[in-house]
Amino acid sequence: VELALAAGLIALVLAVLVGSLTAGPGRLGRRVAGALELTFASTPVFWLGILLLIGFSFTLPWFPVSGADGWRSLVLPALALALPTAGLLAQVLREAMDKALEQPFVVTVRARGLGEAAVRLRHVLRHAALPLLTLGGWIIGGLLGGAVITEKVFGRPGLGTVTLNAVLSHDVPVVLAVVLLAAFVHVVASTVLDLLALLIDPRLASSP
Template sequence: MTRTSSSSSDRGAGAVGGVALAAPPEQPARRASLGRRVSVQIGRKVVAALVVLWGAATVAFFAQTALPGDRATVILNIRAGQAQVRTPAELAQINEQYGLHRPLIVQYFDYLGGLVRGDFGTSYQQFRPVTAIIGEQLGATVILSLTAILFAWVLMVVWVTLTAGRGPKLGAVGSTVDVFAAGLPAYWLGIILLLVFALGLRWFPVLSGSGVDGLILPALTLAIPLAGFMAQSTRTEFERALDQPFVLSARMRGMGDWGIRLRHVLRHAVIPAVTLSGWALGATLSGAVIVESIFNRPGIGSVLVSAVNSQDLPVVVGIVTLVAVVYVVANLLVDIVYTLVDPRLELS
């Protein structure tokens, strides 16, 4: 009886030939399960992004068809530079050229197919592919957007590091400035910066052009509100991180206040700002439309203004669709990176 009990005990412990075997490891199974969950989560995000893009493209297409008037007549009037009565032969030629004689559903699927291939159509005014028109000016806008994001990060880090966790009075001042900066409209801020630093102090050119010195004021116009948004989310995390045990440990090791803030606290506090960076890229691209007009900079902003004034719908829709794509793709990439770096953020 004792031997039977002992044998049962050995089998329960995984003993073979008198040698105890370790229990089968569970870690690989857990990793495989986590990997599957992460893959499913990323797949959902990709599908959601595609649905958003499809929705944006659909709205852009039907917005064109909902405008009053005959599209063929509009195209001919744009080319002629004046409105006049068109003959049926002229209208038939334009309808054939742009496929406007086909059923609306066929035009819609042709439009979606063109977007998948990167074809936004042909400009009514310039008779060139929209992608070529946008591509000529996109580089200047991208440089402006990236510079604005860089400035926003610098402003946010300096301001939050200086004011967060410094006591209730300075903290209140910091929070108030965050909210005020985030609410500044770009068109108003741009005009103020132009009046003070270009016309008043003459530190920068009035017409920005494409030079480096003409990039500062437009980038600051986009960066200051963005820095306010990021500072609001970063400040809370910064103050929370100051109360963590690793801060006390660093102080006990003799590290100074600035070293603790910059080397330890800041890297824990900027996670919300990193998340906002995906949104910021799309926001600065769309905000560049206004800023480029104020400072007379080259870019897709000037192209969009010209296209709206001339009713060049393919160019307008192309730029709007491009901004939507940047918004969605940038946020998708940020979400995917976060899911891969720490799946618990998405799967908890």
């Protein structure tokens, strides 16, 4: 849970920052960000984790190789799990913000004298957030599933290790318990995301 929450938060922050800064036509950073997003979204979690270990644990001993002792041991696993998700979310968010920037309300907001950053973060981002919420179920499933692999790569004790050991030892009750827990978390999170969508756009409550 700690790993999935940290990775989800990092992915969301990165996606919002990159998507907000690179949305709109004629931006050089858009091409660079698009290439990086495609690279991260296409890279398997375990391979990205190995690269992070080589770069920041073996070559530069900034973070521990394995274990779960303190926040430093959480940085690399969370990044390995967050970067592919952030790549996909940033692509979806940028496309939604491109469409929102073409709407008439943007002209009205700019005419009131708001700066570009305020226009994007306070108004455009709200209209572009619904596609992210639509992907919420997939994101949660990807984080939970990726956490199993990431824990093994970085030697972190957790639910992923328990699940793998249960599968290898044919411990059916434990496997079923993990599956039921994952399904429960998925249902609860999806319900919360649906409620957040209603808060962001109240018009959804009256749509057929």
